[in-house]
Amino acid sequence: MTHPWLYPLVFLPFTVIDHHKSYITIGVGLLSMKDVDSYKWLLEQFMKAHSDKQPLLVLTDQDTTLKQVVESVFSQSKHRLCMWLIMKKLPKKKRFNKLVWHMYIERPIFERSCELLMKESNLEDEKWFKDIYENKKAWVPAYFNDFARCELMKTTSRSESINSFFNTYSETESFFLNFMMNYDAAIKKQCYTQRELDHKTNGPKYSWRSPHMIEQHAAKVYTSKVELKYDEKEDVISVKYQLLRDRFDEEDEEVTKLVNEVFLNVETALDIVRHDKQKLACLAEKTEFLLNEVKSNCSSEKPITNSDILEKHYDVTILEEVEIFVPEVQHNKGSRKKRLIGEVEKAVMNAQMKTRKCSLCGKREPHSRRSCQSIFNAQN
Secondary structure, eight states: OOOOOOOEEEEEEEEOOOOOEHHHHHHEESSSSOSSSHHHHHHHHHHHTTTTTOSSEEESSHHHHHHHHHHHHTTTTTEEOOHHHTTSSSHHHHHHHHTTOOOOOOHHHHHHHHHHHHHTTTOTOHHHHHHHHHHHGGGGGTTTTTTTTTGGSSSSSHHHHHHHHHHTOOTOOOOOOHHHHHHHHHHHHHHHHHHHHHHHHHHHHOSSSSHHHHHHHHHHHOOHHHHHOOOOOOTTSGGOOOOOOTTOOOOHHHHHHHHHHHHHHHHHHHTTTTOOHHHHHHHHHOOOOHHHHHHTTTTOOOOOOOOHHHHHHHHHOOSSOOOOOOOOOOOOOSSOOOOOOHHHHHHHHHSSSOBBTTTTHHHHHHOOOTOHHHHHHHOO
């Protein structure tokens, strides 16, 4: 982020995410050059200001100079590249998006599926793609799923947002003193926003929408800005409050991995033959044969139904025979009171009625020969 001040300097903010999922600035730097020595000096001064404590995760773009310095100074940190900047370069992104953005995919499955897509898209001989794929451990989510809260930072969009935030407080061709005053105002704005969010979190509590204990526990753990939802992570929700994740009810992690692998293999095979009618019919025939074989081998086992899942979740027993029924509606004595109909509504209803021709006056009006007005006129 370069400001056209009277001084040709580069503004480099250090942005982190707080417990409200909001970005805050914990430090900035002003550099005259973007080389290895300048970056190294800046990161060393940053560590010195934070008691030599290194960040857990560092997210940057594909700047090779910055990558070299980050790996040298922040040796204990995990360096990650922006996914968005890489994915926008790939052709046929729809096929790769489904595979690359899958956070919980196993790494061997990802590599095997990615190689199939590379062959299909004829990208094996593309040097730029080979370079990106060889550096997959620095940007693919599958290689960060063992890192806590890795889903919060995958792109540099928050850095772009903080740049836009500081641009609103900056002026072109301003003196350094004016910049420092504007920077101080921007930091005060961030502090005020964080205090306001803390006040909302410590203020009125979330109104529960259900009597479940899991929602009450989530209301105590989450902040006001974070959307209250049922999270399945053990470090956020107690084990006794966890919901059933799926209808398989696996307790073994190995079973979970196998289930995910089966789903991914079927989806990958379907994506490969999607546009080939003959191969798609062959795949459908093979999957049907496999399904019948599995059914024949597992016919003795009782399948898990929705009732079984509800019984285990709510700790109740659903009776096979219903003994309590909804009472029938009884009508009390007397007639029901009907509402009064006004003259305007009567006129509208009469206008919509099908009328017949009066045999006395010959007009099509809502009256008969006996109630015809011409009789009364003749008598008078």
